[in-house]
Amino acid sequence: MSTLRAKIPTYSMHAMLIFGLIVTVFPFVWVALMGTHSRSEIYSVPPPFYVGDDLLANYEKLLDIMPFWQVLWNSLSISILGTVSAVFFCSLCAYGFFAYDFRGKNIVFGIMVASMMVPPVLTIIPFFLTVKFLGILDTHFALWFPGMANAFGIFLVRQYMTTSISRDLIDAAKVDGCSPFRIYWSVVLPLIKPALATLAIVMFIGLWNNFLGPLIVLSSPDKFVLTLALRSVQSLANSPWGAIMLGTFLSMVPLLLAFAFFSKQMIAGLTAGAVKG
Amino acid sequence: MATIEIKNLTKSFGAAKVLHDLNLQVEEGEFVALVGPSGCGKSTLLRILAGLEEPTSGDILMDGAEVNDLNPKERNIAMVFQSYALYPHMTAGQNIGFNLRISGMKKAQIAEEVNKAADILDLKPLLDRKPSQLSGGQRQRVAMGRALVRNPAAFLFDEPLSNLDAKLRVQMRDEIKTLHTKVKTTSIYVTHDQIEAMTLADRIVIMKDGRIQQVGSPSELYTNPANRFVAGFIGSPAMNFLPAELTASGALKLSETAQIMLPAIPMDVVAGKVDAGIRPEHFTIDPTGTAPIKGEVISIEPTGAQNLIRVRIGAGVATVIDNALLPITAGEPVALNVALEKIKVYPPEES
Numbered sequence: 307m308s309t310l311r312a313k314i315p316t317y318s319m320h321a322m323l324i325f326g327l328i329v330t331v332f333p334f335v336w337v338a339l340m341g342t343h344s345r346s347e348i349y350s351v352p353p354p355f356y357v358g359d360d361l362l363a364n365y366e367k368l369l370d371i372m373p374f375w376q377v378l379w380n381s382l383s384i385s386i387l388g389t390v391s392a393v394f395f396c397s398l399c400a401y402g403f404f405a406y407d408f409r410g411k412n413i414v415f416g417i418m419v420a421s422m423m424v425p426p427v428l429t430i431i432p433f434f435l436t437v438k439f440l441g442i443l444d445t446h447f448a449l450w451f452p453g454m455a456n457a458f459g460i461f462l463v464r465q466y467m468t469t470s471i472s473r474d475l476i477d478a479a480k481v482d483g484c485s486p487f488r489i490y491w492s493v494v495l496p497l498i499k500p501a502l503a504t505l506a507i508v509m510f511i512g513l514w515n516n517f518l519g520p521l522i523v524l525s526s527p528d529k530f531v532l533t534l535a536l537r538s539v540q541s542l543a544n545s546p547w548g549a550i551m552l553g554t555f556l557s558m559v560p561l562l563l564a565f566a567f568f569s570k571q572m573i574a575g576l577t578a579g580a581v582k583g
Numbered sequence: 584m585a586t587i588e589i590k591n592l593t594k595s596f597g598a599a600k601v602l603h604d605l606n607l608q609v610e611e612g613e614f615v616a617l618v619g620p621s622g623c624g625k626s627t628l629l630r631i632l633a634g635l636e637e638p639t640s641g642d643i644l645m646d647g648a649e650v651n652d653l654n655p656k657e658r659n660i661a662m663v664f665q666s667y668a669l670y671p672h673m674t675a676g677q678n679i680g681f682n683l684r685i686s687g688m689k690k691a692q693i694a695e696e697v698n699k700a701a702d703i704l705d706l707k708p709l710l711d712r713k714p715s716q717l718s719g720g721q722r723q724r725v726a727m728g729r730a731l732v733r734n735p736a737a738f739l740f741d742e743p744l745s746n747l748d749a750k751l752r753v754q755m756r757d758e759i760k761t762l763h764t765k766v767k768t769t770s771i772y773v774t775h776d777q778i779e780a781m782t783l784a785d786r787i788v789i790m791k792d793g794r795i796q797q798v799g800s801p802s803e804l805y806t807n808p809a810n811r812f813v814a815g816f817i818g819s820p821a822m823n824f825l826p827a828e829l830t831a832s833g834a835l836k837l838s839e840t841a842q843i844m845l846p847a848i849p850m851d852v853v854a855g856k857v858d859a860g861i862r863p864e865h866f867t868i869d870p871t872g873t874a875p876i877k878g879e880v881i882s883i884e885p886t887g888a889q890n891l892i893r894v895r896i897g898a899g900v901a902t903v904i905d906n907a908l909l910p911i912t913a914g915e916p917v918a919l920n921v922a923l924e925k926i927k928v929y930p931p932e933e934s
Contacts, residue, residue: 474668477635482682482729483656492681496672 334558341552348547360548367549372535373528374553380446381531382560385513388450392509393502396459401490403460404467405476415464418457434522448523449531450513459505466501467494510564514557532557584769585646585659585736586611587632592641594627594793601627602793605641612767616784618777618816624793625773626741632771633662633739645736656686661730665742667722669714669729675721676701676710679728686733700732703765704758720751727762740772744779756782777817781805789813811860811929820863820891822927825899827859829928835859838897840877843921849928860927863891866903867920868911874918882913894919 340348343358368374403415433452442448471494479489495502517533524530530538536553539545587609594602601624609615617625630636632643634655643650650658669678677684679700680693688696701707704724714722723743730738743759744752760783763770774780780787781801789796789804789812797809801817808814814822828836833848837859868874878894878901885891890905894917903919911917 472666472668474664474666475670477630477633478662478664478668478670478729480635481633481655481660481662483685488685492685493670 334555337551337555337558341548341555343548345544345547348551361552364546364548364552367546368553371539371546371549372530372553374535374556376528377530377532377535378557380529381514381533381557384446384450384531385510385560387446388453388513389506389509391450391454392456392459393506395455396505397463397495397498397502398490399455399460400463400467401494403464404471405486405489405494419461422457422461430518430522433519437523443523444525444529445523446529449516449519453509453513459509462505462508463498463501466498470501471497507565511561514561584611584767586644587737587769587771588642588644588647589628589632590642590644592628592631592643593639594624594631594636595639600793602631602638605793605795607788607795607798609769609771612769614763614770614772614783614785616772616774616780616787617790618774618780618787619790619796620816621775623790625775625790628790629662629739629741629771629773632737633660634658656682659733659736660739661733661735661737662739662741663723663726663730663743665745667714667726667746669722669725671714674711674713675706675717675725675728678714678725679706679710679732682729682733696732697728700728703731703762704728719747720755723747723755724758727759731762731766735768738768738770740770740774742774743772745774745776752779759783778819781817787817789816808927811858811932814860814927814929818862820902820904822860822862823899823901824858824860824929824932825896825901826931827857827897827928829854829857835926835928837876837899838878841875841896843875843923843926845926845928846923852928852930856931858929858931860929861901861921862925863902863904865922865925866901868892868903868905868907868909869918869920870909872916872918874920876919876921878917878919880911880913880915880917883911892917 339355339357341364342361343354344360344363347354347358347360403411436452437443437448440448442451475493475497476489479493484492515533516531517537520531520534524534527535527538532553536550536557539550587607589605589607592602592605593600605628607615617628619625627636631638634650634653634657638651645658655662669675670681673681676694676697680697683693683696697710698707701710704727706721706724706728709717709721709725714725717725723746726743740759744755747755756779759772763783772780772783784801786798786800787804788798791812797804797813799807804813804817808817811824815824825837829845829849829852830836831848831854833845834842835845835857836842866876876896878896881893881895881900883890883892885908888906890908890911892903892905892911894901894903896919905911
């Protein structure tokens with residue numbers, strides 16, 4: 307009896323965790339399962355919480371209502387381009403703020419951080435006008451390029467640098483004969499991998515899930531990204547839910563893969579032993 | 584190897600002037616220590632020599648040529664940092680070889696040079712470890728290997744031992760000394776620990792508030808300190824400064840019961856109130872009680888080989904080294920002899 311009582315905290319913790327896990331995972335499983343049913347099955351009562359046999363039909367339907375693989379590729383290329391360039395330029399910019407002292411540095415940094423407080427919705431119309439002015443409406447360029455050096459990324463990386471890279475390390479690299487870029491590339495970058503991974507995941511998810519941006523910028527269906535394409539077919543009367551669920555599920559797969567790939571980097575503490583510990 | 588010369592060097596950070604018109608000449612192969620209390624500008628001077636900071640005015644010459652505008656690499660100096668500043672993502676071997684890699688040396692040759700440096704520093708078995716897997720002393724040796732491997736014109740050490748525990752510090756001190764006798768590279772060593780400076784350096788530069796107080800060999804600084812600051816800074820335990828009265832005839836009165844006659848009348852001090860500077864080791868306790876300086880024992884600090892005895896003499900308190908380990912207890916009266924010719928007299932400190 308007493309041992310049971312001693313285990314109550316453990317059991318209740320596990321119960322909480324399991325509950326949390328179910329709440330988190332259920333929508334994914336639901337979407338995956340619904341992707342295998344026809345529309346009428348989905349609307350039946352009780353809902354068909356099992357694997358159905360309409361997967362192929364749904365897939366054909368999906369290809370019928372949108373150029374799915376084209377759209378997936380659009381999403382993927384925008385997200386990858388945006389993520390890679392953001393990781394590179396944000397960290398480069400953060401390195402500038404971290405390693406150099408220049409007149410007005412704190413003011414510039416302050417303005418940049420303050421700009422994060424502007425609600426994104428407010429910038430939609432200026433964003434549209436700018437994109438239009440630049441003549442890049444209906445291009446993918448307009449979607450990944452503007453976010454390349456963003457305040458959040460620079461802020462995140464710089465804050466990580468200040469806690470994980472000592473000044474002496476930069477000085478040591480200078481004495482070793484590194485050029486400023488070489489210091490960034492060979493000494494700073496390897497030490498901020500966790501921050502870069504975090505930024506990459508945030509950027510990738512943001513770009514992948516971006517709906518408002520594509521909605522404003524893109525007009526030709528062959529340039530649509532997943533969010534836009536999946537939304538556009540829902541407006542049809544008699545929405546083919548099975549096909550949409552399948553498309554939604556497929557659109558989640560790259561994100562899951564990306565997370566599986568980067569999460570180790572996020573957790574790893576790479577700076578242990580930089581200075582006397 | 585190179586000579587290093589500093590000419591009229593000043594450095595200001597905004598309105599704060601941290602180095603005042605410094606001049607210094609370091610000979611080829613010499614080991615020079617820069618010593619001073621925290622904030623005296625010694626590390627700033629070292630960083631200027633390294634090329635990590637720019638002087639506000641003045642020149643730095645290496646081998647007679649001005650290097651003001653050269654970057655650290657072009658000056659061909661190597662620096663050992665207080666925090667070691669090892670690259671945490673590289674192994675010890677990669678750390679040591681990094682500057683060779685930067686300069687574009689071939690892999691095989693880098694490996695050879697790294698091995699050579701590792702041999703000298705006894706690091707061979709540790710080359711594949713990351714800094715986090717090394718102890719403090721090993722990290723320090725890797726940092727030295729990194730400096731050694733490129734065969735620099737000069738070594739700059741920035742308090743390299745202050746992160747180590749006392750025992751390891753002594754051991755590493757020995758290693759640095761051995762290393763210097765082996766490679767004979769011009770070295771400049773910053774420390775706030777005067778013992779480190781005394782034991783390592785050929786010459787010591789004592790700094791205070793951005794000014795050089797005195798430059799000289801360890802024994803010169805010990806026997807002939809240029810001023811009260813140097814006298815108090817060099818030597819451990821530190822020199823005693825006792826308030827006293829000096830007469831025109833050269834009599835020094837420490838208290839009513841402690842009066843001595845100086846062998847020579849000090850030239851640069853006016854008679855009247857003075858501070859007498861007497862090193863703890865220049866006192867001897869007279870067990871017979873007839874010696875001229877009478878005092879009262881306040882406390883005794885045994886260190887094993889000797890006792891440090893705190894003695895009240897008049898208005899001052901002096902530390903006295905007792906090598907004979909006499910059976911003295913606190914509160915007892917005591918009589919002291921002093922090596923008269925070693926006494927320094929300074930104007931009283933303004934309060």
